[in-house]
Amino acid sequence: MGNKAYKFRIYPNNEQSAFLAKCFGCSRFVYNYFLRVTTDAYAESKKSLRYKEWAKLLVKLKSEFEWLTEVNSQSLQQTLKDLKSAFTRFFKKLGGFPNFKKRSNRQSFRVPQHFLISENGFLKLPKMTPLKMVIHREILGTPKNVTISKTPSGKYYASIVTELDIAHAPLNGNKIGLDLGLKEFAITSNGEKFENPRYFQKSLPRLKVRQRRLSRKQKGSSNLDKSRLSVAKIHEKVANQRQDYQHKISRKLTCENQAISVESLNIKGMVKNRKLAKHISDVAWGNFLTMLEYKGDIYGCEIRYVDRFFPSSKRCSNCGYIKEDLTLAIREWQCPECKKVWDRDINAALNLILFSESKIPLEEGKFTPEQPVERLGITRSSG
Numbered sequence: 001m002g003n004k005a006y007k008f009r010i011y012p013n014n015e016q017s018a019f020l021a022k023c024f025g026c027s028r029f030v031y032n033y034f035l036r037v038t039t040d041a042y043a044e045s046k047k048s049l050r051y052k053e054w055a056k057l058l059v060k061l062k063s064e065f066e067w068l069t070e071v072n073s074q075s076l077q078q079t080l081k082d083l084k085s086a087f088t089r090f091f092k093k094l095g096g097f098p099n100f101k102k103r104s105n106r107q108s109f110r111v112p113q114h115f116l117i118s119e120n121g122f123l124k125l126p127k128m129t130p131l132k133m134v135i136h137r138e139i140l141g142t143p144k145n146v147t148i149s150k151t152p153s154g155k156y157y158a159s160i161v162t163e164l165d166i167a168h169a170p171l172n173g174n175k176i177g178l179d180l181g182l183k184e185f186a187i188t189s190n191g192e193k194f195e196n197p198r199y200f201q202k203s204l205p206r207l208k209v210r211q212r213r214l215s216r217k218q219k220g221s222s223n224l225d226k227s228r229l230s231v232a233k234i235h236e237k238v239a240n241q242r243q244d245y246q247h248k249i250s251r252k253l254t255c256e257n258q259a260i261s262v263e264s265l266n267i268k269g270m271v272k273n274r275k276l277a278k279h280i281s282d283v284a285w286g287n288f289l290t291m292l293e294y295k296g297d298i299y300g301c302e303i304r305y306v307d308r309f310f311p312s313s314k315r316c317s318n319c320g321y322i323k324e325d326l327t328l329a330i331r332e333w334q335c336p337e338c339k340k341v342w343d344r345d346i347n348a349a350l351n352l353i354l355f356s357e358s359k360i361p362l363e364e365g366k367f368t369p370e371q372p373v374e375r376l377g378i379t380r381s382s383g
């Protein structure tokens with residue numbers, strides 16, 4: 001088990017800001033009240049109150065100050081727990097004596113359970129309507145608690161702590177080579193293939209219609225704004241679909257393996273040409289490699305970059321024979337040397353592992369791509 005923390009900006013509306021202000025206020029009141037009571041009790045009798053006694057006192061306090069019942073009661077209990085750990089730290093000489101909380105400082109309260117995070121960017125807390133939250137990165141693991149805070153400058157944040165179950169990433173020593181392409185999005189040396197969904201390509205007809213409409217709109221008209229919005233929405237949808245797809249693959253690969261050898265984007269960059277540029281931006285390899293890296297950190301999978309070009313498709317990964325006459329049309333071939341039969345992509349991915357482990361002599365890495373298209377695995381008919 002591991003923990004991970006995320007911090008996202010939230011945007012409450014006026015009504016929500018008013019309620020949050022109440023939550024901050026109640027939490028601050030409870031914290032300060034118990035800090036006072038505990039300090040006084042200690043000064044009088046040298047006895048410190050235990051959490052159990054605090055909890056009883058909190059119930060009494062709530063009947064006395066009814067406004068305390070308007071906020072989530074678990075957040076108030078959590079405030080007591082936070083105060084308790086502040087005292088524990090003090091007694092263990094790990095921290096100073098707990099301070100009273102001031103309204104002018106950063107405000108916060110914690111929600112230990114019964115909250116929901118929706119994928120379309122909302123955070124639902126007890127006793128209030130869903131808050132708009134900007135989730136700028138994928139949340140990994142099971143959310144355990146959320147702390148809502150407001151900075152003195154008036155910005156609101158949600159800090160989410162999750163628990164990661166790393167148990168499903170066994171240390172099996174699995175190593176794979178991963179060949180990224182356009183025909184297939186990715187092919188592993190185990191023979192697993194992930195199709196290239198071409199989301200942008202698929203949305204093109206719709207996008208073209210909307211863009212044509214947009215170009216006909218008058219400057220400054222309300223229809224222009226609507227039209228712009230509808231074009232933006234298509235782009236957003238494409239980005240989300242691509243993101244989801246890559247999250248799934250990167251999580252699976254980093255969970256199941258301890259090392260992934262992949263060509264660096266400098267090598268991929270060699271193949272950039274005008275005709276392919278839009279296909280390349282549609283597969284978004286850079287984004288995918290970033291995901292592989294950070295998920296690799298979490299699940300214990302090393303990402304190894306192969307940063308030299310070598311003829312990975314033409315080289316037999318079994319014996320090193322270079323099949324110079326391998327053309328694009330040939331998806332399967334037999335090595336004349338060792339007689340092994342290859343799927344060209346799987347063989348290429350296997351070579352990536354060998355290269356990253358220096359099992360291929362470096363001089364084989366001096367090649368420059370003469371036919372870049374080939375490395376992308378596009379056949380002429382589909383490209």
Ligand SMILES: [Zn+2]
Pocket residue numbers: 316317318319320321335336337338339340
């Ligand atoms: Zn061979």
